[in-house]
Each structure stands twice: as C-alpha cells, then as structure tokens.
Amino acid sequence: MLDPDAVPAAGRMPGGTACGDALRAGDANQRFSRHISETLALLQAQFMPQRRIVHAGDLIYQTGERFAHLHVLNSGFVKVVNLSFDGREQVVGLKFRGDWLGFDGIAGGAYTCDTVAMDTGEVWTLRYDEVLARCAGQSALLRLVHEAMSREIARDRDSLMSVCTLSADARVADFLRYWAESLAKRGLRTDQITLRMTRAEIGNYLGMTLETVSRSLSRLARCGLIEFVEKGRREIRIPRLQALADFVQRSLTPASVTLQ
Amino acid sequence: MLDPDAVPAAGRMPGGTACGDALRAGDANQRFSRHISETLALLQAQFMPQRRIVHAGDLIYQTGERFAHLHVLNSGFVKVVNLSFDGREQVVGLKFRGDWLGFDGIAGGAYTCDTVAMDTGEVWTLRYDEVLARCAGQSALLRLVHEAMSREIARDRDSLMSVCTLSADARVADFLRYWAESLAKRGLRTDQITLRMTRAEIGNYLGMTLETVSRSLSRLARCGLIEFVEKGRREIRIPRLQALADFVQRSLTPASVTLQ
DNA sequence: CGCCACTTTGAATTAGCTCAAATTCCGTGG
DNA sequence: CCACGGAATTTGAGCTAATTCAAAGTGGCG
Numbered sequence: 001m002l003d004p005d006a007v008p009a010a011g012r013m014p015g016g017t018a019c020g021d022a023l024r025a026g027d028a029n030q031r032f033s034r035h036i037s038e039t040l041a042l043l044q045a046q047f048m049p050q051r052r053i054v055h056a057g058d059l060i061y062q063t064g065e066r067f068a069h070l071h072v073l074n075s076g077f078v079k080v081v082n083l084s085f086d087g088r089e090q091v092v093g094l095k096f097r098g099d100w101l102g103f104d105g106i107a108g109g110a111y112t113c114d115t116v117a118m119d120t121g122e123v124w125t126l127r128y129d130e131v132l133a134r135c136a137g138q139s140a141l142l143r144l145v146h147e148a149m150s151r152e153i154a155r156d157r158d159s160l161m162s163v164c165t166l167s168a169d170a171r172v173a174d175f176l177r178y179w180a181e182s183l184a185k186r187g188l189r190t191d192q193i194t195l196r197m198t199r200a201e202i203g204n205y206l207g208m209t210l211e212t213v214s215r216s217l218s219r220l221a222r223c224g225l226i227e228f229v230e231k232g233r234r235e236i237r238i239p240r241l242q243a244l245a246d247f248v249q250r251s252l253t254p255a256s257v258t259l260q
Numbered sequence: 261m262l263d264p265d266a267v268p269a270a271g272r273m274p275g276g277t278a279c280g281d282a283l284r285a286g287d288a289n290q291r292f293s294r295h296i297s298e299t300l301a302l303l304q305a306q307f308m309p310q311r312r313i314v315h316a317g318d319l320i321y322q323t324g325e326r327f328a329h330l331h332v333l334n335s336g337f338v339k340v341v342n343l344s345f346d347g348r349e350q351v352v353g354l355k356f357r358g359d360w361l362g363f364d365g366i367a368g369g370a371y372t373c374d375t376v377a378m379d380t381g382e383v384w385t386l387r388y389d390e391v392l393a394r395c396a397g398q399s400a401l402l403r404l405v406h407e408a409m410s411r412e413i414a415r416d417r418d419s420l421m422s423v424c425t426l427s428a429d430a431r432v433a434d435f436l437r438y439w440a441e442s443l444a445k446r447g448l449r450t451d452q453i454t455l456r457m458t459r460a461e462i463g464n465y466l467g468m469t470l471e472t473v474s475r476s477l478s479r480l481a482r483c484g485l486i487e488f489v490e491k492g493r494r495e496i497r498i499p500r501l502q503a504l505a506d507f508v509q510r511s512l513t514p515a516s517v518t519l520q
Numbered sequence: 521c522g523c524c525a526c527t528t529t530g531a532a533t534t535a536g537c538t539c540a541a542a543t544t545c546c547g548t549g550g
Numbered sequence: 551c552c553a554c555g556g557a558a559t560t561t562g563a564g565c566t567a568a569t570t571c572a573a574a575g576t577g578g579c580g
Contacts (some may be wrong), residue, residue: 082421086509090421104417106410113417132403136396143392149409150366156416157364157373161342161350163423164467168568198526207424209569214528232577233527249346428536458558469537474560492545493559 033187036098049124054117067105069125076121077196081114091205096182100148118196163207170251171206172216177244195234293447296358309384314377327365329385336381337456341374351465356442360408378456423467430511431466432476437504455494
C-alpha cells in the first residue's frame, strides 16, 4: 500500500524546506495575482474593452473565423479546442482569469481553434489593430502582451512534456496540481476545486480515455491524495497539494512506487 | 496488405483535386519562403545582428540562463528541449530557417528550455530590449514578431494533438510529413530528407520508445510510403508526400487500415 | 418520477514497452 | 587500407499499462 506521506518534501531545491518552498510559492502567487489585477486595470483604462458575459458552452471564437480581436478572460474558465480538418477534436489548453485568448489567429489571419466557456464568466474583447497601435506608444503594454504569449508557449511545452513522459495516474495528478496552482495564482482557494470538465474532456486533454481518467481519480482518492466531496464527483478536495506534486515525482523514479 | 495508392486524394477540401491542392500548397510555400527571406533581410538591416556559426550539439541557450536576447535561425536545424527539475528531458519543438528562438524566456526573465543545434548552421542574436524599442516605431517589425510567436503557439498545439490522437505509426508518418513540409516552406526539396535526429530523439519528441520509432519506420518503408536511401538510415526518400498525409488520415478512420 | 448524461467498475484485448540479441554504421588508430 | 570499438539501429519475444467493450450505478433536471 502506498503511503503518500512517506516522502513529504521530495527534494527540489537542495536547501529548501517544504515550508520555505510553500512560503516562496505563496509570494510568487501573490505577485502573479497582483500582476493580473494590474493588467486588467490597465486594459480597462486603455481600451474600454467590449465586455461580454458568457455561459458554459458558449463559443468565444471559432476555428476559421477571421482574426481581428484578442480577448482577455476577466472571470470564468475556458477550454481551447483544436479541430483538425479530419474531425479530430483536441483540448489543447485551459484558460483562467487574466489569460489572453486568440494569439493563435495572428499569424494566419484566422483563428485556428475553438474557445469554449466552461462556466459563467466575462470576456473582454480588444481590437488587435488597436492593441498594436497602442503597443507602439506604451512599452508597458507591449511587454505585457509579449509576456502573455511567452507564458502560453512555455505552458504548451509543459503540457507536451506531461503527456509524453508521465503515466496516466501521474498525468491526472499533474492535471489536478496544475488546475489548483492556476487557482492559487489567482488568489483562489486550492484545497477544494470544482472541475468544469467531464471525464471525457479531461481524458481528451491528457491523451487518455475517460475510463482511465475515472480509474486514476479513484486510485488517487483511495490513497488519500484527493477526496471526492460528496454528491457529484466534480468537486475534489486536495488535502495537501504538495503531496500531489510529490506523487508525480515519485511515479517516475526507477524504484517506482505505484498506486494500489 | 496495405496499398497506399488506394486512396490517392482523401477528400480534404470537398471540391479540390489532389493536383489543385498541391498547386495551392506550392503557392503558399513560395509565399512563406519569401516571407522568411524578407524577415531576415529586415532584421539584418535593422539590427546588424550578432552572427554565430553553430555545429551539431552546440547549445544556443540554456534553461535558467538569464533572458536578454532573442535568436533567429538563419540556417541549420535546432531542437528545443524542455528539462524538468526532476531530470526528465523532452524535445518539445524543432526549428528551421527563419524560426525564432527564445520567446519562452520573456515571461520569466530566464529561458525555460535548452536549444541545441542538430547540424551546422547560423544563428542571429538580437537584444530583446532593442527589439522592443524598435517595435515601438516600426509596426512591420512588431507584426512580424507577433506572427512568429503566434505560429509557435499554433504549432505547439498541433504537436499536442498529434501525440494525443494518433497511433505510433501515424505519429511517425506525421512527423516525417511535418519535417518535409517545413523544408518545402523554405524552398527545399522534400522528396528526400535527412533526419538530424536519432531514433531515440524522435521517440522522445513523439512520446514513444526508440524501438517503436524503428518499427514504425520499417513498416512505413515496407508498404512504400518511405524508402531508406542505402547506407545509413537517416536519409529517407518520400516518393509521394501526399501519400503520407493520406496515411495519417486513414489511420484514424473507424474502418482503420493498418500497416503490415 | 423518469430520462439522459455522466461516471464507475469489471473483463478481455492490444498497442506499445521492456529486455535481449544481432547487425550496421562510422570514426579512430594501427 | 583495414581492424577495432562504440553508438545507433533493427528485430524478436514476452509483458504490461492502457484501451475497448460491456454493464451497472448515480445525479441533475424537466
């Protein structure tokens, strides 16, 4: 039987204690949260963006649609879905408050994916030509846009690494960890998260079947890394976020400990 | 036994003939090739970039290194490798002439991956602050940089989709198709390509083992989709690029035809 | 209340992995 | 020029993680 508490602070930074890491992470999250708020404030002041309330299932933009606008998520959750012309659908990204949408359309003049709201939220829409024009005068804005694109590139690579190197259980654990971390960066609680996706969507995003997602979640719950909040299995408690991260680590050591 | 010629023009655009598609693709490639040349000319004129010759194995920049420069590949081939702190290595991208390197470093002030030359080539290095400064005055440059980032985002998503939705054989076929297409876009011949990567590197990039890559290549060769140019199995002939693309399509239809 | 979408779990199957051995290629030094 | 050694590749055989197929179970909502 696996004891998730056995390896409490799997050594990342040689000198750092688990507590120290947590504090530092907390600082970083606060900084990021402030960064988001400042970004939104700046955009609001500069652009008077068109605001739109979206509900679960609403399309924000669509593959093939002519690109003319960038969007910023002020609240809610969005999934990014790539469609191949042969009919494959692939969830390729998740977006949270403060994230930008639509960069994919810049190069070809048309969006290359669908973006779908997974919950009620507010999307701000900016004309790209206006963004470009103001970037010229305002280096702060320019930096901000570049940083957003850069983050997206780095995040996409992490996704690929996760899919390519982790087992199904570890991928699901890492997905939950990522989701919780994204909430933490926005100043939200992370001990309890509400998945806005079905098992099928999660599986699609992680490159596995919905049954495997379900089994992995059950295994993670069985050994106490997560708990299902009664009634509805979309609500998940994460008693110790670090334990999830540790599990991902352990799952790829040679002397691999597995869930049971 | 699979006959790859059985489905010569698997319907993509309803009204398009295979020939028409090829011509249109040819046009697009020429446009892109010109676009690259113009980009390089513009950068050369604007920045007098520092030029550096790299050889196979040379590191262009490294994970953790302070970010201050963007790079543009003037010639050669580069792989982008993500390193996780727990020691995993993941090839997350391939770069060709005209591609930019280093966007990942913008957000955090430090590069988040290694970039390694796979062949002799020339890298141009630009100071990021200088790029920013000139972007302010020159909308053409600004557009250009944004387009490069946008392309990278779109491409990364395609990678993820490929890994998540395709079988091993299809993934290898799609990898070869992508490589050939990248050459085509740069005005190079695509009927014969020299892989600059070992089976292990390809497998890492595609999320499979080196043995599986080898087996898939053998299968693709057995049914005539590719041919090994004698002496050394790095050189691969692709008699009909479209046949490779068709194979990827067919491999995911319900009535799936498989290699033998 | 009953339908429908989602989820869980089991059993059988399989694609891809691991381990192992043989082969080929290529650079190096005699 | 050829022999040697290490790295890369190929191929086979057995195994296993994840898939597929199937059958319940659960919850939300009209």
